[in-house]
Each structure stands twice: as C-alpha cells, then as structure tokens.
Amino acid sequence: MADILSMPxxxxxxxxxxxxxxxxxxxxxxxxxxxxxxxxxxINFAHGAFYMLGALAAWMxxxxxxxxxxxxxxxxxxxxxxxxxxxxxxxxxQLYGRDxxxxxxxxxxxxxxxxxxxxxxxxxxxxxxxxxxxxxGALNLGFMILPVYRGWIVLCSVVICLAVWTLVHRTPxxxxxxxxxxxxxLTGLFGINVPQxxxxxxxxxxxxxxxxxxxAAPIYQVSPIMGQSLLIPVFAxxxxxxxxxxxxxxxxAYGIGLAExxxxxxxxxxxxxAVYVVMVAVLLLRPDHRQRRF
Amino acid sequence: MTEPLLRIEGLRAxxxxxxxxxxxxxxxxxxxxxxxxxxNGAGKTTTxxxxxxxxxxRSGQIRLDGADLMPLPPHHLARCGIGYxxxxxxxxxxxxxxxxxxxxxxxxxxxxxxxxxxxxPNLAERWDSAGTDLxxxxxxxxxxxxxxxxxxxxxxxxEPTEGLAPAIxxxxxxVLQDLRRDGMTILLVEQNFRFARRVADRFLLMEHxxxxxxxxxxxxxEHENRLSERLGV
Numbered sequence: 001m002a003d004i005l006s007m008p009x010x011x012x013x014x015x016x017x018x019x020x021x022x023x024x025x026x027x028x029x030x031x032x033x034x035x036x037x038x039x040x041x042x043i044n045f046a047h048g049a050f051y052m053l054g055a056l057a058a059w060m061x062x063x064x065x066x067x068x069x070x071x072x073x074x075x076x077x078x079x080x081x082x083x084x085x086x087x088x089x090x091x092x093x094q095l096y097g098r099d100x101x102x103x104x105x106x107x108x109x110x111x112x113x114x115x116x117x118x119x120x121x122x123x124x125x126x127x128x129x130x131x132x133x134x135x136x137g138a139l140n141l142g143f144m145i146l147p148v149y150r151g152w153i154v155l156c157s158v159v160i161c162l163a164v165w166t167l168v169h170r171t172p173x174x175x176x177x178x179x180x181x182x183x184x185x186l187t188g189l190f191g192i193n194v195p196q197x198x199x200x201x202x203x204x205x206x207x208x209x210x211x212x213x214x215x216a217a218p219i220y221q222v223s224p225i226m227g228q229s230l231l232i233p234v235f236a237x238x239x240x241x242x243x244x245x246x247x248x249x250x251x252x253a254y255g256i257g258l259a260e261x262x263x264x265x266x267x268x269x270x271x272x273x274a275v276y277v278v279m280v281a282v283l284l285l286r287p288d289h290r291q292r293r294f
Numbered sequence: 295m296t297e298p299l300l301r302i303e304g305l306r307a308x309x310x311x312x313x314x315x316x317x318x319x320x321x322x323x324x325x326x327x328x329x330x331x332x333x334n335g336a337g338k339t340t341t342x343x344x345x346x347x348x349x350x351x352r353s354g355q356i357r358l359d360g361a362d363l364m365p366l367p368p369h370h371l372a373r374c375g376i377g378y379x380x381x382x383x384x385x386x387x388x389x390x391x392x393x394x395x396x397x398x399x400x401x402x403x404x405x406x407x408x409x410x411x412x413x414x415p416n417l418a419e420r421w422d423s424a425g426t427d428l429x430x431x432x433x434x435x436x437x438x439x440x441x442x443x444x445x446x447x448x449x450x451x452x453e454p455t456e457g458l459a460p461a462i463x464x465x466x467x468x469v470l471q472d473l474r475r476d477g478m479t480i481l482l483v484e485q486n487f488r489f490a491r492r493v494a495d496r497f498l499l500m501e502h503x504x505x506x507x508x509x510x511x512x513x514x515x516e517h518e519n520r521l522s523e524r525l526g527v
Binding site: 172175176178179181182183185186187188189190191192193194195 | 346348367368369371372373376378380384386387388389393396397398399440444
C-alpha cells in the first residue's frame with residue numbers, strides 16, 4: 001500500500017487505465033464464453049480463435065477491400081458471428097447432452113485448425129492495424145494523460161456489457177435465453193425454438209469475441225495465435241464471476257483487470273498470476289459459486 | 295358422434311431399453327375432462343411426457359384435431375394448442391411472475407391477463423417476485439396461468455394438487471371447473487382420487503403402461519371397490 005501511495009498519481013492512474021483496458025477485453029470475451037456456457041453447457045475453447053478472427057477480418061477488410069475501422073467494427077463481428085452459427089449448426093450441436101468434455105475437445109480442435117491453418121498462411125509475426133485518426137493521440141486530464149484509443153476501448157466495452165445485460169435481463173429474447181438455460185426441455189413447450197436460440201447464442205458469443213478482436217487489433221499486433229494467451233485468463237475470469245452469470249463475469253473481469261494493473265506496481269513479476277490466485281481461492285473457498293444462472 | 299380432440303393409438307414409449315408404455319390407446323373429446331389414474335410407475339407421467347414429445351423413444355399415433363403430432367418438434371406443439379403443466383410445475387426460478395407469464399409464444403389468442411389475474415389473484419400480488427420466492431400453491435397457479443396465456447385447446451396437467459394445502463387444492467379445483475365451463479379440454483394425471491372425482495368426466499385406469507379401465511362418472515360407484523383396490527385409496 002505504501003508503494004502505491006508513494007507512487008506519482010499519473011503513474012498510478014496509468015496502471016489503473018491499463019488494468020481497465022485488460023478488464024475490458026476480459027469482460028467482452030468472458031461475456032461470450034459465459035452466455036454460451038450458460039445456455040449450451042459448452043466450454044468453448046474456440047473463443048480465442050473467434051477473437052483472433054475478428055482482428056484478422058478487420059485487417060483483411062482494410063487490406064483487401066479498403067474498408068476502414070468503423071465499418072469493420074460492425075462487419076467483422078457479423079461475419080464471425082455467422083461463422084459461429086454455422087459451426088454450432090454443423091458440429092457443436094452434435095454433442096449436446098454429452099459430457100462437456102466432448103464439446104471442449106471439439107472446440108479445441110476447431111481452434112487449433114483455425115489458428116494453425118492461418119499461421120501457415122500468415123506466419124506468427126504480427127500484422128499492424130492502425131487505429132482510426134480520430135482515436136489517435138492522448139487527452140490530458142490534468143491528473144493523467146489518457147491515450148484516446150485506450151479510453152475508447154474501456155468506453156466501448158462498458159457500453160457493450162450494458163447492452164448485453166439489457167438484452168439478457170430486459171428483452172423477450174433474453175427472457176427466452178434465461179428460461180432455456182434453466183429448463184431447455186420445458187421452454188420448447190412454450191413455443192420457443194430452443195435449437196435456434198442455441199445457434200443464435202453461440203453466434204452472439206462468437207460476435208462478442210470478434211468485436212474484442214477488432215478493438216484489440218490496433219494495440220496488439222494481428223496474429224493467428226493472438227487469442228491463445230488471452231483465453232486461459234478469461235476462463236479464470238468466468239469461473240471467478242460464476243459461469244453463466246453476466247454481471248458476475250463483468251465485475252470479475254474489471255476486478256481482475258484492476259488487480260493485475262495494481263499488482264504490476266507493487267510486484268510486477270506477479271501481475272499475471274493475480275487472476276489465477278483469485279480463481280484458486282474462489283474454487284477452494286466457494287466451490288458452488290462456479291456455476292450460476294444469468 | 296363427436297370427433298375426439300385428442301386421439302392416441304398404439305403409443306409405445308421407453309426410457310432406453312426399458313419399455314414404459316405398451317400399445318396405449320385412448321381419446322379425449324372436445325370440452326371433456328379426463329383423469330388418468332393409477333399407482334406409481336403405471337406410466338401416467340410418461341403418457342403425458344410422450345404426448346408433448348419429451349420422451350425420445352416413442353412410436354404410435356398422437357393426433358390433435360386430426361393433425362399428426364408425432365413428427366412435430368416441441369415448440370410446434372405449443373402452436374398447435376397443447377399446454378403442459380409438469381408435475382414439478384416448471385416455474386423458472388430466475389424469472390419473475392410477470393416474466394414467467396410473458397414467456398409463452400402460443401397461438402396468439404391466449405387468455406387475457408385480466409382474466410388470468412381474476413382466476414389467480416395471488417399472482418398480481420407477487421408480480422415482481424422471483425419464481426423461487428413463491429409458495430408451492432402459488433407456483434402451481436403460475437404454472438397453470440402460464441399455459442393459459444398460450445391460447446391452448448388442450449390443458450395437460452400432471453399431479454396438479456400434489457403437496458398442496460387443502461385450501462389451494464379447492465382453489466385449483468374451482469379454476470378447473472371454470473375452465474371446463476368455458477369448454478376447455480383437460481387431461482390430468484392425479485393421485486388424489488377425491489379431487490379427480492370432483493373435476494373429471496371420465497376416468498382411465500392405467501396399469502403397467504396400458505389402459506385397463508375406462509369409466510364415466512356415472513359408472514364410478516359400481517366400480518368403486520375395484521378402483522380402490524387398484525389405486526390403494
């Protein structure tokens with residue numbers, strides 16, 4: 001604590017901003033994983049690949065079609081979301097009702113095929129993707145310098161998290177998703193097409209991951225394996241937040257992001273461990289917490 | 295003779311390798327209330343679950359108003375006009391009373407909310423309560439109210455009075471009588487013979503997955519002893 005208090009405010013705020021940016025990616029990725037697990041009981045190891053595909057699609061749209069960042073922010077998640085629907089309808093749904101290990105292995109296989117297939121084509125060296133001119137530079141807030149693009153990521157993530165929460169808790173579609181999560185068999189008998197709902201949910205999860213990928217593209221290099229390093233911490237986040245819980249996932253994502261940022265000041269070597277320490281503590285102290293409803 | 299609303303013929307159903315229903319056949323006329331009676335394990339609940347497509351291994355014929363229901367997925371059955379209230383009531387814990395009632399997507403001519411709340415005034419008082427916060431009686435009322443919102447032609451109830459206080463059983467009975475007067479067709483599974491006797495027009499005794507007796511209300515007294523013996527009442 002003394003270290004934190006003795007730190008110049010701009011440096012502390014800089015670390016907090018970095019923590020919030022990390023938390024934003026955890027939240028966007030965690031939301032998709034969480035709703036897919038909640039409704040489909042699928043531990044989706046292809047989620048990191050969807051994140052990568054979002055970034056790569058934005059890069060390809062710019063590179064080959066001259067489509068700029070703003071349309072790509074919509075188009076890339078849409079394309080990856082449709083691909084998610086296709087994968088669910090052709091492969092993932094074959095394994096419903098079986099042990100979740102089967103779908104975990106299937107999605108891991110899909111991820112490997114996508115990532116290593118694209119690695120063969122594009123190599124592991126990252127490809128640059130520039131942010132739009134209006135989001136470059138930094139804002140002087142008086143107590144800190146805020147890079148505009150990082151501020152945009154946090155803002156965008158908060159808005160998307162609120163939108164997803166509203167979708168799940170305040171719309172007829174969300175009501176159907178919550179009902180189908182709880183009692184899928186019975187929900188069908190209320191005239192709700194549960195198989196279609198599952199496809200849409202898988203597509204939505206993929207689209208959220210792809211959106212995170214487009215947001216990440218200008219600050220990280222676009223690479224076929226960019227999703228691998230993020231996937232495991234995101235799984236830890238959703239375990240901490242309660243698998244299937246929207247607000248639990250978002251709170252855990254930002255909490256862990258901030259914890260990582262602050263740990264980086266106090267004990268930089270342990271920053272990446274923060275998420276796992278909390279996950280182990282949650283699993284040991286509150287094992288029933290790991291699976292919740294929306 | 296009136297064409298039956300529901301006709302089941304040669305229905306077989308099994309859980310894995312274990313057959314539960316064997317060549318089951320019965321029908322329910324429009325506006326009729328039929329009670330399926332039988333001891334535990336006779337196949338009553340399986341009959342209802344097979345009717346609404348929740349038993350994966352089934353064969354035979356199930357027709358509603360002449361239309362074949364066998365190939366239809368569950369979400370189409372709701373649109374055909376079947377409302378199913380399961381034994382465990384199926385109230386969603388994560389949805390409020392209002393959300394539970396707003397969930398169904400039926401035929402679009404469901405019972406108006408004013409009428410629902412007149413039948414079940416408790417639900418108005420618990421409007422924003424989560425499903426888990428309701429008493430057993432309130433959950434049963436909500437489960438029945440929810441299917442009535444779907445514009446159903448056939449109400450299928452599995453043990454509607456199980457575990458309920460006598461006052462609530464009376465209330466449920468009164469609601470079913472009301473629905474009968476409106477012309478609703480009802481098929482119910484019931485262990486509470488006194489309740490079934492009060493609300494039903496016809497009684498089907500099930501044993502070992504088959505119908506072994508088909509009695510009208512007028513025929514009940516002369517078969518009282520046989521029924522008591524078979525049902526253990």
